[in-house]
Amino acid sequence: MNEPTTNTELNSNELTPLSKEDRVDFWTRLGAYLIDFLFIIILGLAIGLTIGDLLAPVLFGGQMADMNVQMDQMSQLSPEVERMFPNFMGLMMKMMAFGAGTSIAGLILLVMEASVGQSVGKMLLKIRISNVYGYPATPKELWSRALFKYGSTVLSLLGGITGLMILSTLGSILGLVVFVGFFLVFMDNRQTIHDMVAKTIVARK
Numbered sequence: 383m384n385e386p387t388t389n390t391e392l393n394s395n396e397l398t399p400l401s402k403e404d405r406v407d408f409w410t411r412l413g414a415y416l417i418d419f420l421f422i423i424i425l426g427l428a429i430g431l432t433i434g435d436l437l438a439p440v441l442f443g444g445q446m447a448d449m450n451v452q453m454d455q456m457s458q459l460s461p462e463v464e465r466m467f468p469n470f471m472g473l474m475m476k477m478m479a480f481g482a483g484t485s486i487a488g489l490i491l492l493v494m495e496a497s498v499g500q501s502v503g504k505m506l507l508k509i510r511i512s513n514v515y516g517y518p519a520t521p522k523e524l525w526s527r528a529l530f531k532y533g534s535t536v537l538s539l540l541g542g543i544t545g546l547m548i549l550s551t552l553g554s555i556l557g558l559v560v561f562v563g564f565f566l567v568f569m570d571n572r573q574t575i576h577d578m579v580a581k582t583i584v585a586r587k
């Protein structure tokens with residue numbers, strides 16, 4: 383793929399968008415996604431086991447407080463619940479520690495794609511985010527794409543930190559939109575919904 387030599391070249395009316403054949407197909411992009419998912423799980427587990435106990439109260443303090451209140455109320459009604467309380471809370475803390483780790487790992491991927499146009503999966507499969515002409519995407523295009531793609535993670539974290547459940551709900555809705563929008567890559571332009579928003583494609587490096 384030729385690199386642009388001047389700004390004039392990029393702004394030329396003679397440029398034409400890359401053809402469907404020059405854009406990465408669904409299965410390659412799915413492979414990159416699965417690698418990224420594995421990266422998030424492994425790194426999230428490592429973070430969760432090391433500093434997850436410190437991160438969880440910061441990221442999920444509101445949920446933890448609500449859960450403590452509910453468990454206290456239930457334990458007053460049932461001695462059995464009171465006996466189970468320590469084990470249940472311990473399990474929930476481990477889950478929240480892991481959730482905090484995976485959230486941080488997701489933010490790392492966000493920064494990677496926004497700064498260099500590649501995630502771990504894209505690097506391994508030698509593909510990258512570009513503009514529709516096949517040239518490296520601009521910082522504005524990369525950041526708008528990354529924030530839309532990983533917006534559910536950002537909103538969920540903000541919801542956990544602030545205690546505003548509406549943000550977590552919006553994050554869940556956006557996550558569903560991005561998931562469904564991923565399958566738009568089967569269309570002729572081979573763009574996901576976050577590609578369409580940012581006016582980008584994924585091409586061979």
